[in-house]
Amino acid sequence: MTTVYDLRSDTVTRPTPDMKRAMVEAPLGDDVLGDDPTVKRFEAMIAELAGKEKGLFFPSGTQANETAVQVLTSPGDEVLIERRAHIFNYEAAGPAALSGVQLNPVDTADGALRVSDLVSRVRPLDPHFAPTRLVCLENTHNGHGGRIYPIAEMEAVSRWARERGLSVHLDGARLFNAAVASGVPIDRWAKCADTVSMCLSKGLGAPVGTCLVGSAETIARARRVRKRLGGGMRQAGILAAAGIYALEHNVERLADDHILAKEIAAGLSVLDEIDVDVGHVETNMILVRTAARGLTARALVEAAEEMGVRTFDVSPTEIRLVTHMDVPADAIREVPRRFREALRSVLVSDGRGKAGSS
Ligand SMILES: Cc1ncc(COP(=O)(O)O)c(C=O)c1O
Structure with a gap:
């Protein structure tokens, strides 16, 4: 049988024997009840890496993104987002269906929203318009072929958004790729956003899992939304152990x-x-x-x-x-x-x- 090269996605990787061993040996508890030690260790590790107060383990990047959108908006709000972003194209209209928000897509050449792309998109305060509430960024940008968001541009967008009282979510499904390729550490990217989702099940080689990081208050609200969406998992340490293994062995x-x-x-x-x-x-x-x-x-x-x-x-x-x-x-x-x-x-x-x- 000749070799098949599966280049459809970095999600097709399978856990290695060493990763599986780490999963099998992980101490477990009931994470919905808050006592799975491996999940807690994993969430603390990734929160520290990102310079945020708390982390929350999710079964998928989609659920972490959708939870972030819900926590950072109210129904009827508007969200500024790049036109080829994952949240806009590949999450089954989650923001509309789950959070009741309207997405306002913005074209770019490389996936990186600049302040100049955004200024004219903020709606005036007027009863005719949806209040602009959130900016969603993506790094690396899947729809633009894995391009890296220039950090200076992201920092400028973040400053601009904060001055206007807008929240920022960063879909960092492949933020580790951006960090390794650019040398810009995870916490510097994460500082630009209120919430950041980071996947373990892509280039990092874990079978399942995404972590959402943010302030303690935001993550407490995200925990409720995750439960509502059916993402509360019991002995989830068996999966988080793969995440710990991935962080320790598969980043560089x-x-x-x-x-x-x-x-x-x-x-x-x-x-x-x-x-x-x-x-x-x-x-x-x-x-x-x-x-x-x-x-x-x-x-x-x-x-x-x-x-x-x-x-x-x-x-x-x-x-x-x-x-x-x-x-x-x-x-x-x-x-x-x-x-x-x-x-x-x-x-x-x-x-x-x-x-x-x-
Ligand atoms: C940029 C980006 N965000 C989010 C996701 C969603 O991740 P998941 O497949 O774990 O739901 C993906 C999946 O490929 C992605 O590429």
């Missing part, structure tokens, strides 16, 4: 995923029929654009799958590839080679002849 190695992504991107960039901007590969994601020769992303995803490379089409003309700890090193050579084959098969079946490279 994210740099390897970033190097691998750059190298795969460089290999793909020589293929004439697709566009890959290697300079935009800042962390563990690669965006392949297919529009130049009129190819559809879907056709190329299907052809690549036939060649044993699994990817996602994230728009009709864009394919996303994500590196992670379970991608073998020979992907540097194999992924571009198989993509060339996939392109050839799409173009031949389109009657457009052979795929070349430069």
Whole structure:
């Protein structure tokens, strides 16, 4: 059986034997009753790392984000958010359905909202308008191919929001990637926001789990919302133990995923029929654009799958590839080679002849 390269997401990693051992050996209690020692240890570790008073363990990034939105808003409020943000696109309209808020999406070139993008979006105080209440940021930005939010821009947005009495939530599902790639520590990013969600189940390799951090008062309210959403878990230490293991062993190695992504991107960039901007590969994601020769992303995803490379089409003309700890090193050579084959098969079946490279 030839190797299959699964680059659909960094969520596909499986726990290693050492991580599983840490899970099996973790001391447990009933976390809904507040006495799971491993959950408490994990929450304290991540809160300290982020420079926040408290942490709260969630089963998913989605639930942590939706809880943050609910805690920081009231029904009828408006939330400023980047147009390709996860909360806006991939959380099943959670802010509307669960919190009764309206999202006001803002376009950017790289996923990072700037003060200049936001000033004209704040609604005047007038009974016609929804009160602007919250700004949601995302780092790294999934929809923009893993781009890192420039810290100076985030700090400026944070200052601006606070001056106007707006709250800030940071969807930091991949904040560890941003920290490792930029050298800017987690607590400096976290300082920009009232709440930050950070996933363990992505590049950090844990099977489940996200931590939301914030002030003691905010996290106390988040605990109630989490319960309401069905996210109170009992012997959750078995999962939090994987999170502790991930924090202790898998953070620095994210740099390897970033190097691998750059190298795969460089290999793909020589293929004439697709566009890959290697300079935009800042962390563990690669965006392949297919529009130049009129190819559809879907056709190329299907052809690549036939060649044993699994990817996602994230728009009709864009394919996303994500590196992670379970991608073998020979992907540097194999992924571009198989993509060339996939392109050839799409173009031949389109009657457009052979795929070349430069
Ligand atoms: C930026 C971002 N936020 C939130 C999430 C949601 O995480 P989960 O799949 O754990 O709900 C994801 C998932 O990929 C994500 O990429």
